[in-house]
Amino acid sequence: NAGVTQTPKFQVLKTGQSMTLQCAQDMNHEYMSWYRQDPGMGLRLIHYSVGAGITDQGEVPNGYNVSRSTTEDFPLRLLSAAPSQTSVYFCASSSERLAGYETQYFGPGTRLLVL
Amino acid sequence: GENVEQHPSTLSVQEGDSAVIKCTYSDSASNYFPWYKQELGKRPQLIIDIRSNVGEKKDQRIAVTLNKTAKHFSLHITETQPEDSAVYFCAASIDSGTYKYIFGTGTRLKVLA
Numbered sequence: 001n002a003g004v005t006q007t008p009k010f011q012v013l014k015t016g017q018s019m020t021l022q023c024a025q026d027m028n029h030e031y032m033s034w035y036r037q038d039p040g041m042g043l044r045l046i047h048y049s050v051g052a053g054i055t056d057q058g059e060v061p062n063g064y065n066v067s068r069s070t071t072e073d074f075p076l077r078l079l080s081a082a083p084s085q086t087s088v089y090f091c092a093s094s095s096e097r098l099a100g101y102e103t104q105y106f107g108p109g110t111r112l113l114v115l
Numbered sequence: 116g117e118n119v120e121q122h123p124s125t126l127s128v129q130e131g132d133s134a135v136i137k138c139t140y141s142d143s144a145s146n147y148f149p150w151y152k153q154e155l156g157k158r159p160q161l162i163i164d165i166r167s168n169v170g171e172k173k174d175q176r177i178a179v180t181l182n183k184t185a186k187h188f189s190l191h192i193t194e195t196q197p198e199d200s201a202v203y204f205c206a207a208s209i210d211s212g213t214y215k216y217i218f219g220t221g222t223r224l225k226v227l228a
Binding site for chain 1: 121159
């Protein structure tokens with residue numbers, strides 16, 4: 001299993017540009033989440049999904065959209081990039097059904113710089 | 116909403132000494148508490164977790180304790196080694212079907228050789 005994969009690893013955007021951060025998992029996990037990590041602020045939940053077709057907002061959803069058309073994929077879309085969205089983005093997946101509890105596994109992260 | 120506070124933000128210990136990191140949570144409905152270790156430039160990795168029906172869990176040099184009444188839980192690392200140097204995050208999850216995790220702000224642990 002590849003686990004949780006993310007692309008790209010690093011991206012530079014100009015203010016106002018849009019882009020999609022890709023996340024995929026091959027563990028058949030029903031739960032997937034997106035976090036952003038900023039210095040001194042830990043990991044903050046952006047959006048999450050409890051299954052295909054079901055998404056919900058986390059702590060900091062503004063400026064981001066998600067969709068979950070399949071169990072495997074959970075892309076994060078930046079609608080109009082702003083310098084405040086400069087961060088490291090982590091995707092994570094988990095499964096209560098398989099493990100009995102919801103341990104999360106993280107992807108390698110995407111480092112985003114918005115100029 | 117749920118809030119998780121983590122202390123200290125930085126911690127330096129001599130190799131071989133113990134390290135303790137503490138977290139408090141606000142929502143009494145929280146019932147799952149994982150700890151993650153993140154090395155520089157890497158992804159967070161789960162190192163130990165505890166559920167609310169357990170007071171203590173140990174895995175070799177790492178242990179976690181949970182006090183539900185006081186709503187706090189702690190990570191204990193004994194016989195620290197230089198490779199324990201990293202940022203450690205605590206988190207709390209509400210097992211209500213939402214599976215939302217709230218993370219603490221992290222503790223940078225430095226083990227001095």
